[in-house]
Amino acid sequence: MSAGPTTRRRQLGASLRRLREEKGLSLQEAGDRVGLSKATVSRYETKDGSVKWPLVDALCKEYGASDEERAALVDLAKNAKVQGWWQSYTEAIPSRMNLLLTLEDESVREDHFALAFIPGLLQTRRYAEELHRSDPQPPPEERLQQAIEVRMKRQAILTRDNPMQLSVVLDESVIRRKIGSAEAHREQLAHLLDRAALPHIDLRVVPSGIGPLASAMGSFLILVGTDPSLDVVYLENVTVSLYLEKLAEVEQYRKAFAYLSSRALSPDASAKLIDTVRKEV
Numbered sequence: 001m002s003a004g005p006t007t008r009r010r011q012l013g014a015s016l017r018r019l020r021e022e023k024g025l026s027l028q029e030a031g032d033r034v035g036l037s038k039a040t041v042s043r044y045e046t047k048d049g050s051v052k053w054p055l056v057d058a059l060c061k062e063y064g065a066s067d068e069e070r071a072a073l074v075d076l077a078k079n080a081k082v083q084g085w086w087q088s089y090t091e092a093i094p095s096r097m098n099l100l101l102t103l104e105d106e107s108v109r110e111d112h113f114a115l116a117f118i119p120g121l122l123q124t125r126r127y128a129e130e131l132h133r134s135d136p137q138p139p140p141e142e143r144l145q146q147a148i149e150v151r152m153k154r155q156a157i158l159t160r161d162n163p164m165q166l167s168v169v170l171d172e173s174v175i176r177r178k179i180g181s182a183e184a185h186r187e188q189l190a191h192l193l194d195r196a197a198l199p200h201i202d203l204r205v206v207p208s209g210i211g212p213l214a215s216a217m218g219s220f221l222i223l224v225g226t227d228p229s230l231d232v233v234y235l236e237n238v239t240v241s242l243y244l245e246k247l248a249e250v251e252q253y254r255k256a257f258a259y260l261s262s263r264a265l266s267p268d269a270s271a272k273l274i275d276t277v278r279k280e281v
Contacts, residue, residue, distance in 0.1 A: 003210055008076050008079055008106065009051070009076075009142060010202070010225075011076060011225065011226065011227065011230055012038055012044075012051065012056070012073060012076040012077055013044060013045045013046055013212065013228050014045075014101040014230065015061075015069075015073055015076075016045050016056070016059060016060075016073070016182075017045040019059075019060065019063035019064075019065055019069075020041075020045070020059075020063055022063070022123065023062070023063045023064060025062075025063075026133075027041045027042050027045075028153055030059065030063075033062045034055060034058040034059055034062055036055065038069055041059075042190060044056070044059070051077050052077070052078035053074050053078045056073055056074055056076075056077040057070065057074050057261055059090045060073055060074070068154070077183060079084075081208060082130045083115065085087050086098070086101045086153070086154075087148060089146055089147075089149070089150045093147060093150055094126070099241075099243065100234055100241070101150075101154065103232055103234075104154070104157065104164075104223060104235035105157065105242075107164060107222055107223040107224055107225060108164060108165065108225065108226055109164060109165035109166070109167065110164060110165075110166050110167070110221060110222065110223055110224065111167045111221070111222040111224065111254075111257045112166070112167070112168045112169070112220075112221045112222075113168075113169045113170075113171075113217060113219055113221075113257060113260055114168065114169070114170050114171065114174050114219050115171045115173070115174065115217070115218060115219040116173075116174065116177075116219060117131060117174060117179070118170070118174055118175075118178070119221075120151050120154060120155075121154065121155050121157070121158060121166060122155075122168065122192060122193045122195055122203075123151065123191075124184075124187055124188050125148060125186040125187070126174075126180060126184045126187060126188070127179055127180065127184060127187075128148050128151045128152070129144075129148050129180075130180030130184060131179055132144050134150060134179070146250045158195070158198070158201070159202070163198075163200045164168070164203045165201075165202075166200065166202070167201075167202040167205050167257075168201070168202070168204070168241065169204050169205075169206060169257065169260045169261055170204070170205050170206070170265050170270075171206050171208075172201070172204075172205055172207050172208040172273070173208065175189060175192070175205060175273070175274055175277050176210070176277055178281070181280050184225070185276050185281050186281050189274050189278035189281070190278060192274055193271055193274055193275060193278075196267065196270070196271055196274075197271075202267060203267060203270055203271070204261060204265055204266070205264055205265050205270040205273050205274065206260060206263055206264045206265075206268045207264075207265060207273070210263055217256055217260065218235075219235075219236075220232070220233060220235055220253055220256070220257075221234040221235075221251055222234075222250070222254065222257060228247075228250075229247070230243050231245070232244065232250070233245075233249065233250050233253045
């Protein structure tokens with residue numbers, strides 16, 4: 001899924017398919033009832049392409065959806081194209097990040113395993129700037145500052161009225177790797193401790209003493225939706241962003257994250273280790 005639909009569109013498609021199957025209708029039968037082709041009904045369900053809300057409303061009525069669910073799905077159809085705040089920064093962020101920000105904005109939880117750097121949602125401005133400047137080919141100054149601003153605005157998802165739940169497992173090397181000055185490093189570690197104290201953030205560290213387990217996994221991010229069928233795994237390297245949404249693939253990463261969490265220190269012990277490293281810097 002390199003440039004796939006938003007979470008709203010994916011949720012709408014999954015819900016329409018569920019309702020049709022519960023009603024016991026084939027694609028052709030559903031289409032005949034509302035004057036749509038079999039191909040159009042299938043497209044509405046496969047989460048690809050635009051939709052018209054009156055047709056979604058008609059399908060919901062034929063499927064016997066409750067008034068509440070019908071209203072919710074019509075609302076999804078109406079807002080499937082609503083753009084996020086980041087659209088005004090399109091020149092500052094690569095196109096591959098657009099989908100990530102969309103999925104993240106509509107997720108209820110993120111599970112993040114970090115092997116190299118502190119996740120963007122937990123970075124200080126200074127850490128983010130030093131990280132961008134360390135790029136072998138850093139962008140022009142104006143664009144660099146815009147990219148940092150996007151990263152800072154992105155963090156609002158953790159401080160809004162209904163914050164997203166965040167579970168992070170860090171390899172110990174991440175908290176020991178100095179990005180920028182010693183002062184910047186201490187500041188970043190102090191910020192981690194502040195964020196870890198929030199009730200909706202679970203932060204754990206995998207100690208280096210347990211061996212190469214963590215390194216063998218590689219960094220990954222699981223974006224958790226309102227339904228397991230909407231979960232997406234995000235992987236990234238120098239040139240490619242990869243989104244995995246097949247249930248079997250996502251389940252493998254769920255198991256990997258659960259295993260890493262079980263091998264990590266408890267949140268309290270992790271905080272103590274981070275504080276120890278901060279004092280050693």
